[in-house]
Amino acid sequence: MKRSLNALVKILLMTAFSSVILMTTAHANNPPPTVKVDAPNRYIVKKGDTLWDISGRYLDSPWRWKEIWATNKQIKNPNLIYPNDILILCVIQGKTLIGVDTGEGCAGVEKQLTGNVVASTVAVTSTANSIPAIPMSAIQHWLDKTSIVNPKDFNTTPYILASKNRNLITASGDKIYAKGVPLIVGQRYGVYRKGKPYVEPKTQKVIGLEVTQVATALATAVAANGVTSLQLTDSYGKEVREGDRVFVELANAIPPVFYPTPATVNRGGMIVRVMDSISSAARGSVVAINLGSTHGAKPGDVLTVYQKGALIRDTIDNDTPVRLPSEPAGMVMIFNTFDNISYAYVLSSELPLNVGAQLLPPPYL
Incomplete structure (x- = not known):
């Protein structure tokens, strides 16, 4: 009995270890994010744009924006985008990337990306007028x-x-x-x-x-x-x-700039409250979720919202009640975290989002 129990433990450990290896390998071999067919080759950033909106112009998975953003190594805050910046779509070293046009087109973007730019010091850019991840007026x-x-x-x-x-x-x-x-x-x-x-x-x-x-x-x-x-x-x-x-006045430790990124929380969550509303949330709403810093949540984390499937009766099987599978209904991004609760902004919603809707990190692909 003891021997068979030890064998069972070994099998379980090997299964868990294999799962970790498979997940790691899947992420390592994951193909680059797919750029939309109708993505603009040239886009002039406007006042009022948000990083999420810009990301959505180029990617079906906007949370993977940083994977295609050509950062300038000569700038201390290389991820910032400002109104009137001209974004261009380039193929650099076999990868489709987006960068700011400095007047040299894709050749200039490649120089910034590879560090082949003559600069005596690293330029420091202000975050004051940069494009926010989501509308600040909605969450202030x-x-x-x-x-x-x-x-x-x-x-x-x-x-x-x-x-x-x-x-x-x-x-x-x-x-x-x-x-x-x-x-x-x-x-x-x-x-x-x-x-x-x-x-x-x-x-x-x-x-x-x-x-x-x-x-x-x-x-x-x-x-x-x-x-x-x-x-x-x-x-x-x-x-x-x-x-x-x-x-003493509470000071929320919010980073001056944050970026949409797939959440890496240690469990799933759910919407527990729709702020300023007694019913449901839609795009642009703020919700409270039961994931906080103790669960690994942080500002910028993106989660997919799943609404519970409808309960129907199977007329073929004596009207037996059957719950349909949960379906993705929208996406939220965390912008303020506490120990066990976070506030999140609704980025998109195909359906009204209600209290009790499930939350999971978006699929990597």
Whole structure:
């Protein structure tokens, strides 16, 4: 029995090892991404373009853009694209690539790619006016004012006790009072409103609490009983209420530039909330997904959305209910990650995307 068990373990280990080798080999031998037949030979980048839109002009698999982008080794940020850049399609060393035309056509792109450009120093380019991966206006709120925190930590922070004049509506310049751990006089703090908790669908465990910053305040004094006086310096479209929490402003660690790339998360996920909506998401919507940094998620990760197949009755087999296979329904790109939750932008949707839709990395081919 012991011998047969050992043999079974060896077989399982060999099977797992073989699977890894096959996956590695498949990726290593994977052919280059297919350029669309109608891809433009020359494209002038316009203000308002996004990297995803440009990628989609050239590739059926836009997340593989970096594989055909001819980067300039003489530039510190070689992946940046700017309005009025002229992109040209070239065949260089047998590979179809896209680069910025510097006036020499494909010969110039090849020089940049191979490093055969005379340059005394590496040029540094600004990210300020570069083309974003996705529209920043669509995600700015979820970058600046909304975060996901640990509910236990949130409940231990000081809370708003009252305003000086007991106003229902407060504004910049008003005085408010907070009770709890005394705050540091002269320190700037954020005032945050508690939102809905996030629950892991399978375990029903709370995995995060969404909070929204409603104001910024400066601690001006601490009374003997520990009550802190604060003066509001900025408000963000909402009044400060009793019970709102006060703590150091959260800074989301978002890279200045990120690029669409196939996700390398350690498990599949699902859409757990459609932001600013009670129904379904479409292209341009923002959704929350149950994949975070602990699962390997990072800004720029692209995932395919699969909608569960319809439940039908098999009329040939006594009306037995049968679930049809799940079908790809769209794609999302992560732009902000937390421990167990991420915000993602809907890049495309063939169907309305609903809570519960499954998420997997896009197929490599």
